[in-house]
Each structure stands twice: as C-alpha cells, then as structure tokens.
Amino acid sequence: GNPAFEFDEMLVAENSFDELPPPEPVVTTSYLHIMMVGDNLMHEPVMRSGLQEDGTYDFTYFYDGIKPYLDIADVKIVNQETIMAGDDRGFSGYPSFNSPTGLADSIVNAGFNVVCHASNHICDMGINGLNSCKNYWDTNHPEMLVVGIYGEEGKNSDIPILESDGVKFAILNYTYGANSEILQRDLENHTNMLTTYNDSRYLDYDSLNPEVLEDI
Secondary structure, eight states: OHHHHHHHHHHHHHTTGGGOOOOOOOOOOOOOEEEEHHHHHHHOHHTTTOOOOOOOOOOOOGGGGGGGHHHHHHHEEEOOOSOOOOOGGGOOOOTTTTOOOOHHHHHHHHHHOOOOOOTTTTTTHHHHHHHHHHHHHHHOOOOEEEBBBOOOOOSSSSEEEEETTTEEEEEEOOBBBBSSSSSOOTTSSSSBSSEEEEOOOOOOOOEOOOOOOOOO
C-alpha cells in the first residue's frame, strides 16, 4: 500500500538489468619479442675456449654478437644441447658430452630466461648426471625456466609457463630419444619424449607420443 515503494518497483521493472548493453571490453595491447637460438653444442674446442686463468669457465662472450637482440627480447629461449652434469665428473665432448656448469651461469648472464634441455644428449652422463644438471639450475638459478627435463622428483603434469607483460607462454620441449634404440629405464619420467616405445622399450620413431598432443 506504499505508493513510493510501488513506484520504485515499477522503475526497476522498466529498467531491467537484462536489457542493459554489455560493458565495453577493456583492450590492452602488448608488443612482445620472442627470440630462439640453438643448438648450444659444446664440442671440446668450443669448451676449451671458455677456460679462464683461474680454472673456471666463462662463455659469456659466446653471446656478445646477439646481446643487443637479447636486450630487447622478452621471451629468450636457448636450446641447450649438452648436459652440465657437474664439474667434478670432468669435461668431455662428442660422443658423450659433459659441459662446465659455468655455461649455465653464462647463459643467465647473457639474458636468456628459458632453457630447453630435452635433447638426444640428455643421458650422456646417466640419470645421475641429468639430476645433477637440473639441481644446479634449481639451486643457482631458480628464476630460469628449465624445460624438457625433470630432476630427482620426476615428471609432473605441470605445463611450463613464462609470463611476460601479462601474456602467458607455454614452452614445450621434447626429444626423440637419448642416442639409443631403446628408452633407458632410468630416463623414463625424467624427460619429455617425442616418440613412443613398445613393451621392450624399443623406440618407434614413426609414432608420436600421445602425451605431446595432450600437453598441447
């Protein structure tokens, strides 16, 4: 019986929220540069070139020529072909590589922010070498997004994500194998495989691992 209440109710009915136009979307524009380089492949002469007088290794000069491009890029990916399994193991080149951990430091100093590590040389120093490499990254450069390999904790379902200026990039990295016709049992669950393998662990290079499509 309150006229004011009845009037307010009528106004609400006439101005139904369902009839209001949708709000204009807020559009932001981002200009991002993506840079990808590789392979970072450490043959013995290349490795020796970084040896310093104090016995350490510094490979920062590798990237002097591309430093101006790295400085303006947002997503900076390097494919690290060889493992850095620990300096105490000694260093070696082809066919079973072990590169100095100083290379990891130089990659960071150059400005890269993503390292793709799944390659056919990932098991050159066995599973312990792989674990040591991943542990070095996690301990000394936790800010670096290292993809393609998993340390002692093993593989998980997380998709590696790099965010730059509000834009998210999924970085996927796989290897067809580890220089063997079979997938080494120790390596299973520690790297991303591009190919499938049968019950005898022989790799089928003509068959795509369904996990790749699931990840995508």
